[in-house]
Amino acid sequence: MRMIVVPRLGGPEVLTLIDAPMPVAAADQIVVKLDYALVSFADVYQREGVYRASKTLTEAEAPLKIGGGGAGTVVAVGNNVTQFRPGDRVMYGEQLGSYAEYIAVPAWRATKVPDGIDLKDVAGLPSQGATAHYLAHDTGKLAPGMTCLIHAAAGGVGHVLVQLAKQCGATVLATVGSAEKAAFVKTLGADRAILYRDEDFVAAVKSWGDGKGVDVAYDAVGLATLDKTIQCVRPRGLVVLYGNTSGLVESISPMALGNAGSLFFTRPRLANHMRDAAEAGKRMDDLLGAIQGGRLRLALAKTLKLEQAAEAHRLIESRATIGRVLLSMA
Numbered sequence: 001m002r003m004i005v006v007p008r009l010g011g012p013e014v015l016t017l018i019d020a021p022m023p024v025a026a027a028d029q030i031v032v033k034l035d036y037a038l039v040s041f042a043d044v045y046q047r048e049g050v051y052r053a054s055k056t057l058t059e060a061e062a063p064l065k066i067g068g069g070g071a072g073t074v075v076a077v078g079n080n081v082t083q084f085r086p087g088d089r090v091m092y093g094e095q096l097g098s099y100a101e102y103i104a105v106p107a108w109r110a111t112k113v114p115d116g117i118d119l120k121d122v123a124g125l126p127s128q129g130a131t132a133h134y135l136a137h138d139t140g141k142l143a144p145g146m147t148c149l150i151h152a153a154a155g156g157v158g159h160v161l162v163q164l165a166k167q168c169g170a171t172v173l174a175t176v177g178s179a180e181k182a183a184f185v186k187t188l189g190a191d192r193a194i195l196y197r198d199e200d201f202v203a204a205v206k207s208w209g210d211g212k213g214v215d216v217a218y219d220a221v222g223l224a225t226l227d228k229t230i231q232c233v234r235p236r237g238l239v240v241l242y243g244n245t246s247g248l249v250e251s252i253s254p255m256a257l258g259n260a261g262s263l264f265f266t267r268p269r270l271a272n273h274m275r276d277a278a279e280a281g282k283r284m285d286d287l288l289g290a291i292q293g294g295r296l297r298l299a300l301a302k303t304l305k306l307e308q309a310a311e312a313h314r315l316i317e318s319r320a321t322i323g324r325v326l327l328s329m330a
Contacts, residue, residue, distance in 0.1 A: 002329075004099035004309045005063035009049040009056060012310035012317075015099075016063070023104035025078040030107050032090060034072040036123035036303070037098040039312040039325040040156060041220075041245050042068055046096075047313065050248055067098030069127035071119040072329075074110075081107045089113040091284075093126030094274055099309055101329050108277035111284040117291060121298050124156060124324045125287055126280070127270065129298075131242065132160035133283045134273035136168055139240055139266060140216040144169030149205055149217040149232050151225060152245070153190060154181035156324045159299055161218060162188045167295060170215075173208060175201050177319060184322055188297065205232040213261075216240060223247030227256075235261030242268055245319070299323025305330075 003020040025031045045051060046066050057064065071091040074084050084090065084107060092110040097103050113122055122129075135157075136142050142165050150165065152158045153174030165172050166189035174190040176182050182193035194204045205213060213234035219225055220243030233239055239257075241249060257263040274280045290296035301321035304312045305328055312325050 001101040002306060003097070003101070004066060004306060004327075006047050006066050007057075007063040009047065009052070012047070012313040014047065015066070015309045015313065017307050017309075018063070020100065023102055025076045025081075025104055027078040027080040028107055029078045029104045030074050030081055030084050030090070030110060031076040031102055031104050032070070032072045032092065032110070033075045033102055034070045034098065034100065034329050035119045036072070036329070037067045037070040037100070037306075037327045038093075038124040038127055038156075039309070039316060039327055040068065040124070040127060041243060041316065042127070043099075044313060044317060045244075050244065065097035065099075067100070067327075068096060069093035069124060070098040070103070071113065071123040075102070078107070083107060084110065084112070089119060091119070091122045091126055093130060094271055099306065099327060101306070109274075109280065111281070111288075114288060114292065117288070120300065120303065120326065121291070122288075123326055125298070126274070126284060128156040128324065129160050129287045130274055130280070130283045131157045131270050132164050133287060134268070134270070135161055135218060135240060135242060136164040138273060139242075139268050140165075140218070140238060142168035142170040142216065146216065147171040147173065147209060147214040149173045149175070149201075149214045149229070150190075151175045151218060151229070152220050152243075152319075153185045153193075154299075154322045155220070155319075157220060157243075158218075159185065159188060159323055160296070162190050163290075163296055166190075167290070171209075173205055173214060181322060184299070202228050202231045213237060218242065220244075221246045222249050226252070230256060230260050230263065233260065233263050236263070237261070238264045238266070240266055240268065301325050303328050
């Protein structure tokens with residue numbers, strides 16, 4: 001089968017198409033024939049070795065698998081798997097090796113896709129959708145009367161988070177990089193779209209409401225924005241750093257949080273919020289219910305072929321996209 005791998009750390013050009021052996025389902029796994037794989041910044045971090053402290057790959061490690069989520073059709077099930085059978089349409093997340101025609105996935109990580117929902121629409125749901133879900137409901141605990149700031153609000157996670165935050169009853173201030181993105185997030189319910197290239201987002205936030213800042217700030221950008229994001233949060237509010245598209249934040253001063261108003265700070269990860277079948281299932285049920293009820297809109301920026309993985313990475317790194325980017329195995 002065809003698979004994209006990372007033989008060495010580096011730019012998009014290192015992504016290499018190889019002929020890999022077909023996966024076999026272990027006792028608790030299913031094998032999925034992929035229709036679509038999600039392309040996300042988590043994949044960029046994997047390709048660049050962001051979380052490896054710049055350590056090069058050893059001979060035993062290379063090549064790295066890449067891609068953490070997708071959607072397709074079950075073609076084989078392990079001996080202990082009872083909830084799926086060949087022919088079921090499924091989506092999954094948190095499983096490396098998704099830039100491929102087939103993948104073996106622990107059955108508990110997969111969710112059946114209801115009839116009437118296109119696989120293209122949900123290929124990123126257990127990754128980007130689930131991230132937005134825990135950020136809104138668990139990390140931020142958003143509720144009526146609360147205000148939040150969402151950076152990169154037109155992105156794969158951001159545009160879902162805007163909608164979930166509004167459903168929680170929160171006021172949403174959203175930063176975006178273009179007028180087109182501003183118009184888009186307004187259609188999702190954002191109360192204020194801030195074009196960060198044209199205006200100081202701290203001043204824009206502080207000019208809203210009572211001028212004390214937001215209750216929760218969601219920052220997926222990292223190095224370029226975090227210091228200013230902290231300035232946007234009201235005393236005893238929450239700063240959530242959940243990504244680092246502009247660079248890794250190596251440290252944060254406790255005194256900076258104290259001086260800004262005794263702020264709370266967290267750096268959550270998806271894996272810690274999809275710990276088992278029950279938790280993953282609850283999030284997927286909520287998100288699928290929102291889609292079926294017409295309360296959740298999922299934007300797709302572009303679909304490229306598997307062999308165009310490098311182009312897909314360049315596209316999301318350009319930060320010009322609205323919504324998700326997918327790779328198609330067709």
